[in-house]
Amino acid sequence: MTESTLSSRDIALSEESTNTTNKLAFWNFFIAFAAFALALPMGAYQVLERSGMVPAIENAAVYYASTSTHGVLMAYVLSTFFIMGFGYHTAVHSLKQKLWSPTFAWAGFWIAAIGVVLAAIPLLTGHASVLYTFYPPEIAHPSFYIGAALLVVGSWFWCIDMVVSTVTWKRANPGKPVPLVMYGTVLNAMLWLWTSIGVASEVLFQLIPVSMGWADSLDPGLSRVLFSETLHAIVYFWLFPCYLVMYAILPKEAGGKLFSDEIARVAFVMLFIFSVPIGMHHLYMDPIVAAGWKLLHMFGTFMVAVPTLITGFTIIATLEIAGRLRGGKGLFGWLKTLDYQNPVVLASVFSLLMLTVGGWGGVINASYSLNALVHNTQWVPGHFHLIYGGTTIIMYFAAAYWLWPKITGHQLFSNKLVITQLWLWFVGMWITTIPWHYLGIIGQPRRVDTLQAYQQSEELVRSWDFSMLIMNFGALTLLVSGLLFVYILFMTSRQPMVSDSERVVSYSEAIHPPLQVPHLLNSLSFWNWAMLIYLVASYGYPVLQFWFIGTPESPAWGY
Amino acid sequence: MAIHIDPLEKKWIIMSAAMVLLAWLIILYFAAVKDVHPPSNVEVIDSARLHLDSGIGGGEFAEDKLGVRQDPDGTIVVTIVAARYGFYPQHVEVPVDTPVKFRMASFDVLHGVLIPFSNMNTMIVPGYIAEVTSSFTQLGDFPVICQEYCGLAHAYMYGMIKIVPKDEFKLIARAN
Numbered sequence: 001m002t003e004s005t006l007s008s009r010d011i012a013l014s015e016e017s018t019n020t021t022n023k024l025a026f027w028n029f030f031i032a033f034a035a036f037a038l039a040l041p042m043g044a045y046q047v048l049e050r051s052g053m054v055p056a057i058e059n060a061a062v063y064y065a066s067t068s069t070h071g072v073l074m075a076y077v078l079s080t081f082f083i084m085g086f087g088y089h090t091a092v093h094s095l096k097q098k099l100w101s102p103t104f105a106w107a108g109f110w111i112a113a114i115g116v117v118l119a120a121i122p123l124l125t126g127h128a129s130v131l132y133t134f135y136p137p138e139i140a141h142p143s144f145y146i147g148a149a150l151l152v153v154g155s156w157f158w159c160i161d162m163v164v165s166t167v168t169w170k171r172a173n174p175g176k177p178v179p180l181v182m183y184g185t186v187l188n189a190m191l192w193l194w195t196s197i198g199v200a201s202e203v204l205f206q207l208i209p210v211s212m213g214w215a216d217s218l219d220p221g222l223s224r225v226l227f228s229e230t231l232h233a234i235v236y237f238w239l240f241p242c243y244l245v246m247y248a249i250l251p252k253e254a255g256g257k258l259f260s261d262e263i264a265r266v267a268f269v270m271l272f273i274f275s276v277p278i279g280m281h282h283l284y285m286d287p288i289v290a291a292g293w294k295l296l297h298m299f300g301t302f303m304v305a306v307p308t309l310i311t312g313f314t315i316i317a318t319l320e321i322a323g324r325l326r327g328g329k330g331l332f333g334w335l336k337t338l339d340y341q342n343p344v345v346l347a348s349v350f351s352l353l354m355l356t357v358g359g360w361g362g363v364i365n366a367s368y369s370l371n372a373l374v375h376n377t378q379w380v381p382g383h384f385h386l387i388y389g390g391t392t393i394i395m396y397f398a399a400a401y402w403l404w405p406k407i408t409g410h411q412l413f414s415n416k417l418v419i420t421q422l423w424l425w426f427v428g429m430w431i432t433t434i435p436w437h438y439l440g441i442i443g444q445p446r447r448v449d450t451l452q453a454y455q456q457s458e459e460l461v462r463s464w465d466f467s468m469l470i471m472n473f474g475a476l477t478l479l480v481s482g483l484l485f486v487y488i489l490f491m492t493s494r495q496p497m498v499s500d501s502e503r504v505v506s507y508s509e510a511i512h513p514p515l516q517v518p519h520l521l522n523s524l525s526f527w528n529w530a531m532l533i534y535l536v537a538s539y540g541y542p543v544l545q546f547w548f549i550g551t552p553e554s555p556a557w558g559y
Numbered sequence: 560m561a562i563h564i565d566p567l568e569k570k571w572i573i574m575s576a577a578m579v580l581l582a583w584l585i586i587l588y589f590a591a592v593k594d595v596h597p598p599s600n601v602e603v604i605d606s607a608r609l610h611l612d613s614g615i616g617g618g619e620f621a622e623d624k625l626g627v628r629q630d631p632d633g634t635i636v637v638t639i640v641a642a643r644y645g646f647y648p649q650h651v652e653v654p655v656d657t658p659v660k661f662r663m664a665s666f667d668v669l670h671g672v673l674i675p676f677s678n679m680n681t682m683i684v685p686g687y688i689a690e691v692t693s694s695f696t697q698l699g700d701f702p703v704i705c706q707e708y709c710g711l712a713h714a715y716m717y718g719m720i721k722i723v724p725k726d727e728f729k730l731i732a733r734a735n
């Protein structure tokens with residue numbers, strides 16, 4: 001190890017600074033996991049309701065209020081607050097510098113939290129049953145859109161904090177590579193700034209004016225194109241922290257070192273640049289965009305598989321190193337010696353397995369030609385529950401288990417329960433999503449609360465029965481696992497304190513820690529310019545076209 | 560400045576790039592050679608005035624024009640209106656193994672249409688005409704399902720399509 005890395009590591013954070021960050025991280029996580037705990041039983045209810053096995057609970061108004069709430073809480077609230085909490089913690093501990101402005105960070109927190117309340121009230125009372133995609137011209141109560149806008153604005157405070165922290169550090173450490181975990185975090189913050197432009201414009205310029213009655217009509221085609229700009233990269237915004245746990249925390253937890261630091265940076269930069277300007281693959285089946293644009297976005301969509309494939313390789317190689325250091329021999333012997341009692345190791349292995357299968361599903365969705373066979377069937381929620389609910393959320397669990405003793409000072413409650421919880425989530429996810437994918441292939445549409453009407457095609461409906469039955473068992477398993485997660489965190493706060501040394505935060509090292517990296521792998525501004533150009537090239541015309549094709553606009557409709 | 564790459568990792572990156580290239584080529588082949596494209600006609604229409612002959616795109620979706628017709632060039636065209644909560648006409652018949660061109664418009668909100676086990680799948684966005692050409696290979700009755708949430712009774716938005724042998728279809732057309 002070199003002098004310079006040693007000395008930068010020795011700078012201790014002041015206790016006050018650590019406490020501020022812990023508090024900030026804790027309350028962000030608190031909202032994230034409270035949203036999760038509320039939304040999870042709704043998911044289980046939805047599976048049961050539409051299976052038709054309990055006629056007494058069938059009610060469309062309740063079903064769609066529930067699905068809208070479940071989707072918004074899981075997709076927007078859990079993710080955003082988790083990412084913010086994790087990011088603040090990462091910024092302070094990896095850069096070893098105090099948070100740029102705690103007041104600013106708390107302001108963002110409160111704006112986002114008030115936004116959640118404003119959106120939750122109409123959602124829970126059935127005044128915003130427009131699902132988490134809220135496609136116009138169906139219009140919800142204005143409070144829903146205002147809440148959503150505030151949530152996004154609050155998250156921008158976090159983004160700015162991440163960027164300022166990184167720039168400050170770079171000024172103080174000229175020529176040195178930004179710590180890997182922070183480089184990923186700041187790229188993710190910039191990714192979110194770029195990708196939230198679409199939904200923010202849709203909400204501010206179309207949905208709020210129409211729902212408030214300031215405007216009479218809107219063009220749903222424009223709304224869909226704007227939303228698509230957000231809808232793809234948002235999933236990378238959710239996934240990025242999971243990759244960061246795998247790159248920066250897993251190697252050490254597994255008892256080894258990261259296989260490659262520089263290639264990780266290449267992967268991060270690729271994730272940033274390739275994940276945003278490709279959202280039109282969500283519009284393959286839309287008559288509002290010409291085929292050439294769809295084809296163009298198809299190329300980019302496949303490109304973004306590359307950083308994921310690189311990540312898979314690096315992480316598996318990292319696990320192999322750890323397994324061999326622990327005495328594993330032979331081609332696959334290292335798999336046996338890995339420490340599966342460590343939550344981060346176990347969750348990462350599960351996550352990679354789910355990513356491998358879910359990734360192949362993604363290739364089918366991304367195919368310009370195959371998409372027609374699965375678009376808006378049950379295949380789609382099956383796919384994103386596996387990737388998001390599975391691959392991603394299981395790493396959020398692992399991160400929480402890793403962080404909780406450090407930020408609260410209490411010993412983790414029962415490692416045995418933790419391991420059980422992760423296993424249940426993994427198994428439950430398969431039981432739920434395998435039949436879910438299959439239902440899509442055999443023709444069941446998504447977003448339906450009942451199958452009554454389809455009884456006219458009796459044979460078809462009967463072919464769905466078995467898969468829907470199995471899904472109930474999966475949903476129950478996931479429910480138990482999720483509640484167990486919340487229970488473990490709660491019980492942790494009643495455990496004895498850990499020693500100070502156990503609260504020290506340190507990240508994994510690479511086999512070859514770089515002293516310097518090429519300028520482009522440490523740059524922010526270059527990649528922002530690249531993004532601007534790529535984004536204008538891929539979205540400029542498809543957005544502008546709406547100003548001259550002369551679509552007769554739609555008035556607001558109820559639901 | 561060069562970066563450190565493990566030889567094995569380099570091989571993997573090349574393999575990854577090759578996989579992406581292969582996916583591109585397969586898709587390009589089907590798009591360029593087999594002419595497989597998703598529904599992408601950017602054609603506007605006044606959804607609020609579908610029943611009138613006037614207005615942008617007017618006339619095509621008037622009530623008496625809906626359903627199956629054969630164009631002078633022999634193309635079979637099915638004109639359908641999607642409105643909460645149904646497809647109109649609710650029942651159509653088309654011949655097997657024949658390209659059928661669907662032209663669809665929404666009367667109100669966002670809808671979608673899906674015929675299971677076929678590539679007949681498109682969004683129906685208010686303000687736009689959706690056009691899909693599909694060829695059905697199996698005889699029988701199939702549901703025409705709305706695949707996008709369009710309101711509380713979305714799951715009741717349903718129609719039927721009957722795929723009939725080619726010669727029977729000709730009989731029906733003549734009988735008309």
Ligand code: HEM
Nearest residue numbers: 043044046047071074075131381389446447448475478479
């Ligand atoms: C017990 C576990 C869960 C069950 C049983 C469940 C079930 C469901 C069901 C039935 C739907 C409606 C899908 C549709 O008709 O299209 C749904 C939607 C959704 N779920 Fe879950 N879910 C669970 C956990 C999760 C988790 C952990 C996440 C993400 C963190 C998540 C994210 C979403 C999202 C974003 C939607 C919105 C989909 C839409 O509006 O089309 N769910 N869920």
Ligand SMILES: [Cu+2]
Nearest residue numbers: 231232279282
């Ligand atoms: Cu996407």
Ligand SMILES: [Cu+2]
Nearest residue numbers: 705707709713
């Ligand atoms: Cu519908």
